[in-house]
Amino acid sequence: MKMRQNQNILLNKRIAVLGYGSQGRAQALNLKESGCDVVVGLRPGSPSFKKAKKDKILALPIAQALEGADLICFLLPDEFQASVYQKVVGPILKKGMTLVFAHGFSIFFKLIKPPSFVDIILIAPKMPGGQFRKAYISGEDVMACVAIHQNTSGKVQHLALAYSKAIGCSTVLKTTFQEETISNLFGEQTVKCGGVLDLMKASYETLVQAGVSSELAYLECVQGFKCMMDLLVENGFEGMQKLISPIASYGGQSRGPRLINKTVKDELKNILKEIQSGQFATEWLKKSQSVNARVIRKDLRN
Ligand SMILES: NC(=O)c1ccc[n+]([C@@H]2O[C@H](COP(=O)([O-])OP(=O)(O)OC[C@H]3O[C@@H](n4cnc5c(N)ncnc54)[C@H](OP(=O)(O)O)[C@@H]3O)[C@@H](O)[C@H]2O)c1
Structure with missing residues (x-):
């Protein structure tokens, strides 16, 4: 099933993108160029601080990047997301925040178990990060899988669609964390x-x-x-x-x-x-x- 979103409620939100690798760089830059308030969160001593500086995007140590963030995007390798969550993200979560994933792995396999007061969404562009970034620059729409795991605010569907549009995915395929994780790995x-x-x-x-x-x-x-x-x-x-x-x-x-x-x-x-x-x-x-x-x-x- 395809659907198209038509509204953008992201403009007053701060988005912390954790990781500046394949998806992190593409999504952070696409979001920024779509007018969003983006900060990249990196581990201490990360070589990506240099990359971010060259790209003219704000990058801070993860704990600082999380200050004032409304959306926290886990664009780290799946196998390291849980340790970053436990050490830095979990302790600062507040009602009204949204956790964003690009693959359902950490949530579906219960490696990350967030509290019930946050919203949790999945936006998985169906393209590797480098090509995804090029597609955004050339104005080509890329399809994304979108799923909602927790909708505590009752408004997260609009937010998910707005996020998807802002990264360059106006056409989305609705799925679940379970279906996306299993089909993607398969x-x-x-x-x-x-x-x-x-x-x-x-x-x-x-x-x-x-x-x-x-x-x-x-x-x-x-x-x-x-x-x-x-x-x-x-x-x-x-x-x-x-x-x-x-x-x-x-x-x-x-x-x-x-x-x-x-x-x-x-x-x-x-x-x-x-x-x-x-x-x-x-x-x-x-x-x-x-x-x-x-x-x-x-x-x-x-
Ligand atoms: N690759 C894709 O195109 C693609 C497509 C769809 C979905 N996804 C999903 O997107 C997410 C990110 O995947 P990716 O391929 O973009 O990852 P990636 O390129 O391997 O991510 C690298 C980034 O993560 C940081 N990082 C690595 N280990 C870390 C740790 N232990 N603590 C803190 N930061 C760490 C790296 O830091 P340094 O800069 O310091 O090295 C780098 O900034 C995953 O959930 C993946 O399944 C990826």
Whole structure:
């Protein structure tokens, strides 16, 4: 279901954006350029103070950034949100404040348990931060998932829609923290950051092992996918088939389903169950505390 918002009640509110990474920088700058009163909250010694200064946006240590804030936006990595909440945010919460998340992880898995007197919303732009910022600059609207977890004030829906519009997402998809968390993690693991990438890599390796040059294999199995994705997103599955050559359409439709056999389908269900049960969240929290867990895939271009 899509809906469009039509009012902005943010202009008298101070927004503290915690974190100045991928989403933090994009949302803070978009909010500021939409006329909002924004302050960025950073940890002591953060290299992002320099970045914020260069961007001409006010950045303060987190505790100071929270002073006078009406909205507190958790744009920190999901695995560190709870510790920042416990140490700095929780103790200063007051009635009338709103907590804003860009992913439902901390709330859905109960890593953060805010008091009942604050409002809690989710605004998750469906685009990585860097591209999201570029879209705002060029005036392109980006869709966001919006959910309301606590509406103590009774007014938080208007606020959520106004926030979404101010960051550059006038079109929103209503969801819940649970649905957003589960679907986002599943999509990342099986399609956007996982399964499809592994299929590309395996396809590339198959061609290279058969003697095809790595440049051509990369073009076919990685680079070429972008053009097909553009066709797919613009035209849908059926529309795309009409726009590619008959041999590509026949080859894809006759061979593609052979890759998605029962084992793969069962594994998709297993991955979903691990997310739903909290098993993946527990595993990730443990892993992220022990190592720098940002997994770097071997770059096929090298
Ligand atoms: N990445 C995306 O495009 C995207 C899209 C939709 C939703 N989201 C959601 O948006 C939220 C933020 O994700 P992100 O990818 O933008 O995160 P990110 O880029 O990894 O965030 C980095 C920022 O968080 C700060 N930070 C890291 N650990 C910290 C700690 N322990 N204490 C205080 N500050 C800390 C960093 O500080 P320093 O500057 O000091 O290093 C930096 O400013 C997450 O909930 C994510 O799921 C992200």
